[in-house]
Amino acid sequence: MDNRAIRMPTPPKPSSIKPLRGVRVLSLALNVPGPATMMRLRAMGATCTKLEPPAGDPMARYNPDVFATVHRGVKLLQADLRTPEGRSVLSRELARSEVLLTSFRPAALASLGLGWKALHKEYPGLSQVAIVGAPGERAQEAGHDLTYMAEAGLLLSHEMPPTLYADMGGALMAAEAVLGAVLQRHRSGRGIYSEVALSAAAAWLALPRSWGMTLPDGPVGGGHAGYRIYGCKDGRVAVAALEPHFAAALCKAAGVQASPRNPMMASATHATIAAFFAGQTCGELQALAVAQDIPLRTLALKPDSFP
Numbered sequence: 001m002d003n004r005a006i007r008m009p010t011p012p013k014p015s016s017i018k019p020l021r022g023v024r025v026l027s028l029a030l031n032v033p034g035p036a037t038m039m040r041l042r043a044m045g046a047t048c049t050k051l052e053p054p055a056g057d058p059m060a061r062y063n064p065d066v067f068a069t070v071h072r073g074v075k076l077l078q079a080d081l082r083t084p085e086g087r088s089v090l091s092r093e094l095a096r097s098e099v100l101l102t103s104f105r106p107a108a109l110a111s112l113g114l115g116w117k118a119l120h121k122e123y124p125g126l127s128q129v130a131i132v133g134a135p136g137e138r139a140q141e142a143g144h145d146l147t148y149m150a151e152a153g154l155l156l157s158h159e160m161p162p163t164l165y166a167d168m169g170g171a172l173m174a175a176e177a178v179l180g181a182v183l184q185r186h187r188s189g190r191g192i193y194s195e196v197a198l199s200a201a202a203a204w205l206a207l208p209r210s211w212g213m214t215l216p217d218g219p220v221g222g223g224h225a226g227y228r229i230y231g232c233k234d235g236r237v238a239v240a241a242l243e244p245h246f247a248a249a250l251c252k253a254a255g256v257q258a259s260p261r262n263p264m265m266a267s268a269t270h271a272t273i274a275a276f277f278a279g280q281t282c283g284e285l286q287a288l289a290v291a292q293d294i295p296l297r298t299l300a301l302k303p304d305s306f307p
Contacts, residue, residue, distance in 0.1 A: 020182065022045070024099075025048050025101060026093045029102055030058060031167075034101055035059065036070055036171035039171075041178060044175070051089065051093060054079075103131040106140060127185055130193070131196050146161070148201070151203075152202035173196045224264050226250050227240050227241065232278060237282070237299070246294060251273075253276070254273045
Protein backbone atom coordinates (compact mmCIF):
# COMPACT_ATOMS: atom_id res chain seq x y z
CA MET A 1 0.00 0.00 0.00
CA ASP A 2 1.28 3.48 -0.88
CA ASN A 3 1.39 5.22 2.48
CA ARG A 4 2.30 8.58 0.96
CA ALA A 5 -1.37 9.39 0.37
CA ILE A 6 -2.88 8.03 3.59
CA ARG A 7 -3.18 11.04 5.84
CA MET A 8 -6.35 12.70 7.08
CA PRO A 9 -5.62 16.43 7.33
CA THR A 10 -6.73 18.32 10.41
CA PRO A 11 -9.94 20.22 9.55
CA PRO A 12 -9.69 23.99 9.91
CA LYS A 13 -11.02 25.43 13.16
CA PRO A 14 -14.60 26.61 12.74
CA SER A 15 -15.12 30.35 12.61
CA SER A 16 -16.92 32.08 15.46
CA ILE A 17 -18.99 33.93 12.84
CA LYS A 18 -22.13 31.90 12.07
CA PRO A 19 -24.14 33.71 9.36
CA LEU A 20 -26.41 30.69 8.84
CA ARG A 21 -27.28 30.13 12.48
CA GLY A 22 -30.94 29.14 12.65
CA VAL A 23 -31.17 28.26 8.94
CA ARG A 24 -32.33 24.71 8.24
CA VAL A 25 -30.97 22.94 5.17
CA LEU A 26 -32.22 19.62 3.83
CA SER A 27 -29.95 17.66 1.49
CA LEU A 28 -30.75 14.81 -0.86
CA ALA A 29 -27.27 15.03 -2.42
CA LEU A 30 -25.01 11.97 -2.37
CA ASN A 31 -21.28 11.32 -2.93
CA VAL A 32 -18.80 14.20 -2.52
CA PRO A 33 -20.18 17.59 -3.68
CA GLY A 34 -23.37 17.61 -1.59
CA PRO A 35 -21.84 16.38 1.68
CA ALA A 36 -18.86 18.73 1.22
CA THR A 37 -21.34 21.58 0.78
CA MET A 38 -23.09 20.59 4.00
CA MET A 39 -19.73 20.55 5.76
CA ARG A 40 -19.27 24.21 4.78
CA LEU A 41 -22.85 25.09 5.76
CA ARG A 42 -22.44 23.45 9.16
CA ALA A 43 -19.29 25.51 9.70
CA MET A 44 -21.42 28.62 9.06
CA GLY A 45 -23.96 27.56 11.67
CA ALA A 46 -26.69 25.93 9.55
CA THR A 47 -28.77 23.10 10.94
CA CYS A 48 -28.29 20.33 8.38
CA THR A 49 -30.35 17.23 7.71
CA LYS A 50 -29.64 14.68 5.01
CA LEU A 51 -32.27 12.33 3.66
CA GLU A 52 -30.68 9.26 2.07
CA PRO A 53 -32.23 6.35 0.15
CA PRO A 54 -32.58 3.04 2.03
CA ALA A 55 -29.26 1.83 0.58
CA GLY A 56 -27.52 4.89 2.02
CA ASP A 57 -24.84 7.06 0.45
CA PRO A 58 -22.30 5.10 -1.68
CA MET A 59 -19.54 7.09 0.03
CA ALA A 60 -20.32 5.34 3.30
CA ARG A 61 -19.25 2.08 1.66
CA TYR A 62 -16.24 3.10 -0.42
CA ASN A 63 -14.78 5.52 2.15
CA PRO A 64 -16.45 5.31 5.59
CA ASP A 65 -13.85 7.49 7.33
CA VAL A 66 -14.39 10.38 4.93
CA PHE A 67 -18.15 9.87 5.16
CA ALA A 68 -17.98 10.24 8.93
CA THR A 69 -15.83 13.37 8.63
CA VAL A 70 -18.00 15.28 6.18
CA HIS A 71 -21.24 14.30 7.93
CA ARG A 72 -20.16 15.32 11.42
CA GLY A 73 -23.02 17.30 12.94
CA VAL A 74 -25.47 16.38 10.15
CA LYS A 75 -28.70 14.58 11.08
CA LEU A 76 -28.99 11.49 8.87
CA LEU A 77 -32.34 10.05 7.85
CA GLN A 78 -33.32 7.35 5.37
CA ALA A 79 -36.48 7.01 3.33
CA ASP A 80 -37.66 5.55 0.05
CA LEU A 81 -39.08 8.55 -1.81
CA ARG A 82 -41.05 6.28 -4.12
CA THR A 83 -43.27 5.11 -1.28
CA PRO A 84 -46.03 7.01 0.57
CA GLU A 85 -44.10 6.63 3.83
CA GLY A 86 -40.96 8.08 2.27
CA ARG A 87 -42.90 10.97 0.72
CA SER A 88 -44.37 11.71 4.13
CA VAL A 89 -40.89 11.95 5.66
CA LEU A 90 -39.75 14.20 2.80
CA SER A 91 -42.79 16.49 3.12
CA ARG A 92 -42.20 16.88 6.84
CA GLU A 93 -38.55 17.84 6.33
CA LEU A 94 -39.27 20.18 3.41
CA ALA A 95 -41.90 22.04 5.46
CA ARG A 96 -39.34 22.85 8.16
CA SER A 97 -36.42 23.73 5.84
CA GLU A 98 -35.35 26.98 4.18
CA VAL A 99 -33.09 25.38 1.56
CA LEU A 100 -33.15 22.07 -0.31
CA LEU A 101 -29.84 20.82 -1.70
CA THR A 102 -29.99 18.27 -4.54
CA SER A 103 -27.52 16.59 -6.88
CA PHE A 104 -29.83 14.57 -9.15
CA ARG A 105 -30.14 15.08 -12.86
CA PRO A 106 -33.30 17.07 -13.76
CA ALA A 107 -35.15 14.04 -15.13
CA ALA A 108 -34.60 12.14 -11.88
CA LEU A 109 -35.87 15.08 -9.82
CA ALA A 110 -38.93 15.39 -12.03
CA SER A 111 -39.71 11.67 -11.65
CA LEU A 112 -39.77 12.20 -7.88
CA GLY A 113 -42.04 15.23 -8.17
CA LEU A 114 -39.20 17.50 -7.10
CA GLY A 115 -39.00 19.79 -10.12
CA TRP A 116 -38.67 23.43 -9.16
CA LYS A 117 -42.14 24.49 -10.31
CA ALA A 118 -43.83 21.83 -8.21
CA LEU A 119 -41.64 22.53 -5.19
CA HIS A 120 -42.09 26.29 -5.37
CA LYS A 121 -45.86 25.96 -5.63
CA GLU A 122 -46.11 23.75 -2.55
CA TYR A 123 -43.33 25.43 -0.51
CA PRO A 124 -43.07 29.07 -1.68
CA GLY A 125 -40.56 29.97 1.03
CA LEU A 126 -38.22 27.10 0.16
CA SER A 127 -35.13 27.67 -1.99
CA GLN A 128 -33.43 24.95 -4.00
CA VAL A 129 -29.73 24.74 -4.79
CA ALA A 130 -29.32 22.10 -7.50
CA ILE A 131 -25.83 20.69 -8.04
CA VAL A 132 -25.62 19.39 -11.62
CA GLY A 133 -22.80 18.14 -13.80
CA ALA A 134 -23.09 20.68 -16.60
CA PRO A 135 -25.32 23.76 -16.94
CA GLY A 136 -28.62 24.24 -18.71
CA GLU A 137 -29.52 21.72 -21.39
CA ARG A 138 -26.35 19.73 -20.63
CA ALA A 139 -27.55 18.92 -17.10
CA GLN A 140 -28.74 15.49 -18.29
CA GLU A 141 -25.24 14.49 -19.45
CA ALA A 142 -23.37 11.82 -17.49
CA GLY A 143 -20.11 13.01 -15.97
CA HIS A 144 -17.92 13.23 -12.89
CA ASP A 145 -15.10 15.31 -11.46
CA LEU A 146 -12.54 13.75 -13.81
CA THR A 147 -14.51 14.46 -16.99
CA TYR A 148 -15.21 18.08 -15.97
CA MET A 149 -11.52 18.61 -15.28
CA ALA A 150 -10.68 17.16 -18.69
CA GLU A 151 -13.15 19.55 -20.31
CA ALA A 152 -11.56 22.49 -18.50
CA GLY A 153 -8.07 21.53 -19.69
CA LEU A 154 -6.78 20.61 -16.24
CA LEU A 155 -5.55 17.08 -17.00
CA LEU A 156 -1.99 17.50 -18.23
CA SER A 157 -0.72 13.92 -18.05
CA HIS A 158 -1.84 10.34 -17.45
CA GLU A 159 -1.49 10.85 -13.69
CA MET A 160 -4.66 11.20 -11.67
CA PRO A 161 -5.27 14.65 -10.11
CA PRO A 162 -4.24 15.01 -6.46
CA THR A 163 -7.72 16.10 -5.38
CA LEU A 164 -11.31 16.44 -6.60
CA TYR A 165 -11.14 19.98 -7.93
CA ALA A 166 -14.56 20.15 -9.62
CA ASP A 167 -16.37 18.48 -6.71
CA MET A 168 -14.77 20.61 -4.00
CA GLY A 169 -14.93 23.80 -6.06
CA GLY A 170 -18.57 23.01 -6.78
CA ALA A 171 -19.21 22.53 -3.05
CA LEU A 172 -17.87 26.02 -2.35
CA MET A 173 -20.04 27.47 -5.11
CA ALA A 174 -23.08 25.60 -3.76
CA ALA A 175 -22.45 26.97 -0.26
CA GLU A 176 -22.22 30.43 -1.80
CA ALA A 177 -25.54 29.80 -3.57
CA VAL A 178 -27.16 28.82 -0.27
CA LEU A 179 -26.00 32.09 1.30
CA GLY A 180 -27.46 33.98 -1.66
CA ALA A 181 -30.74 32.11 -1.42
CA VAL A 182 -31.07 32.85 2.29
CA LEU A 183 -30.38 36.56 1.72
CA GLN A 184 -32.93 36.72 -1.08
CA ARG A 185 -35.55 34.91 0.98
CA HIS A 186 -35.09 37.31 3.86
CA ARG A 187 -35.69 40.21 1.45
CA SER A 188 -38.67 38.84 -0.43
CA GLY A 189 -40.04 36.05 1.74
CA ARG A 190 -39.94 33.69 -1.23
CA GLY A 191 -37.54 30.97 -2.21
CA ILE A 192 -35.35 30.96 -5.32
CA TYR A 193 -33.79 28.32 -7.55
CA SER A 194 -30.02 28.23 -8.09
CA GLU A 195 -28.11 25.80 -10.30
CA VAL A 196 -24.46 25.01 -9.59
CA ALA A 197 -22.64 23.11 -12.36
CA LEU A 198 -19.51 21.13 -11.50
CA SER A 199 -18.21 21.79 -15.02
CA ALA A 200 -18.52 25.52 -14.30
CA ALA A 201 -16.58 25.04 -11.05
CA ALA A 202 -13.78 23.32 -12.99
CA ALA A 203 -13.83 26.11 -15.59
CA TRP A 204 -13.58 28.73 -12.82
CA LEU A 205 -10.57 26.97 -11.31
CA ALA A 206 -9.00 26.76 -14.78
CA LEU A 207 -9.22 30.52 -15.45
CA PRO A 208 -5.60 31.31 -14.42
CA ARG A 209 -4.43 28.76 -17.01
CA SER A 210 -6.67 30.22 -19.70
CA TRP A 211 -5.15 33.61 -18.88
CA GLY A 212 -1.68 32.12 -19.45
CA MET A 213 -0.59 32.61 -15.84
CA THR A 214 0.05 28.93 -15.10
CA LEU A 215 1.40 27.86 -18.48
CA PRO A 216 5.02 26.58 -18.31
CA ASP A 217 6.38 29.98 -19.29
CA GLY A 218 3.79 31.93 -17.28
CA PRO A 219 4.67 33.93 -14.17
CA VAL A 220 3.16 31.36 -11.77
CA GLY A 221 3.64 28.32 -13.98
CA GLY A 222 7.42 28.09 -13.81
CA GLY A 223 8.52 31.05 -15.93
CA HIS A 224 9.38 33.19 -12.91
CA ALA A 225 12.50 31.84 -11.21
CA GLY A 226 11.17 32.78 -7.79
CA TYR A 227 7.90 30.88 -8.19
CA ARG A 228 8.44 27.23 -8.94
CA ILE A 229 9.52 23.85 -7.56
CA TYR A 230 13.22 22.94 -7.36
CA GLY A 231 15.17 19.91 -6.20
CA CYS A 232 17.33 20.06 -3.09
CA LYS A 233 19.70 17.61 -1.38
CA ASP A 234 17.04 15.54 0.35
CA GLY A 235 13.79 16.49 -1.33
CA ARG A 236 12.09 19.36 -3.11
CA VAL A 237 11.40 22.99 -2.32
CA ALA A 238 8.38 25.02 -3.37
CA VAL A 239 9.38 28.67 -3.48
CA ALA A 240 6.90 31.52 -3.98
CA ALA A 241 9.10 34.63 -4.03
CA LEU A 242 6.94 36.46 -6.54
CA GLU A 243 6.86 40.00 -5.11
CA PRO A 244 10.01 42.09 -5.75
CA HIS A 245 11.14 42.18 -2.12
CA PHE A 246 10.79 38.40 -1.78
CA ALA A 247 12.55 37.88 -5.12
CA ALA A 248 15.37 40.17 -4.02
CA ALA A 249 15.85 38.21 -0.80
CA LEU A 250 15.95 34.93 -2.74
CA CYS A 251 18.42 36.29 -5.28
CA LYS A 252 20.68 37.58 -2.51
CA ALA A 253 20.65 34.19 -0.75
CA ALA A 254 21.27 32.29 -4.00
CA GLY A 255 24.01 34.64 -5.23
CA VAL A 256 22.14 35.89 -8.29
CA GLN A 257 23.80 38.91 -9.78
CA ALA A 258 21.09 41.52 -10.12
CA SER A 259 21.13 43.40 -13.41
CA PRO A 260 18.66 44.45 -16.11
CA ARG A 261 19.94 41.52 -18.19
CA ASN A 262 19.26 39.00 -15.46
CA PRO A 263 15.57 39.34 -14.45
CA MET A 264 13.54 36.66 -12.73
CA MET A 265 12.28 35.31 -16.07
CA ALA A 266 15.80 34.78 -17.41
CA SER A 267 17.25 31.27 -17.82
CA ALA A 268 20.48 32.32 -16.07
CA THR A 269 18.52 33.24 -12.94
CA HIS A 270 16.72 29.90 -13.04
CA ALA A 271 20.04 28.06 -13.34
CA THR A 272 21.69 29.95 -10.47
CA ILE A 273 18.77 29.43 -8.09
CA ALA A 274 18.45 25.76 -9.09
CA ALA A 275 22.15 25.20 -8.37
CA PHE A 276 21.84 26.94 -5.01
CA PHE A 277 18.85 24.84 -3.91
CA ALA A 278 20.52 21.62 -5.11
CA GLY A 279 23.28 22.15 -2.57
CA GLN A 280 20.97 22.74 0.40
CA THR A 281 19.05 20.36 2.66
CA CYS A 282 15.41 20.80 3.60
CA GLY A 283 16.41 21.82 7.11
CA GLU A 284 18.85 24.44 5.86
CA LEU A 285 16.26 25.88 3.50
CA GLN A 286 13.58 26.10 6.17
CA ALA A 287 16.04 27.96 8.41
CA LEU A 288 16.87 30.28 5.52
CA ALA A 289 13.18 30.98 4.94
CA VAL A 290 12.79 32.17 8.54
CA ALA A 291 16.04 34.15 8.64
CA GLN A 292 15.59 35.92 5.28
CA ASP A 293 11.76 36.10 5.14
CA ILE A 294 11.50 34.01 1.96
CA PRO A 295 8.18 32.23 1.26
CA LEU A 296 9.13 28.58 0.69
CA ARG A 297 8.17 25.13 1.90
CA THR A 298 10.29 22.01 1.67
CA LEU A 299 9.06 18.52 0.80
CA ALA A 300 11.48 15.98 2.21
CA LEU A 301 11.87 12.60 0.54
CA LYS A 302 10.72 9.63 2.58
CA PRO A 303 13.47 7.12 3.47
CA ASP A 304 12.05 4.57 1.03
CA SER A 305 12.11 7.15 -1.77
CA PHE A 306 15.90 7.43 -1.92
CA PRO A 307 17.57 5.51 -4.77
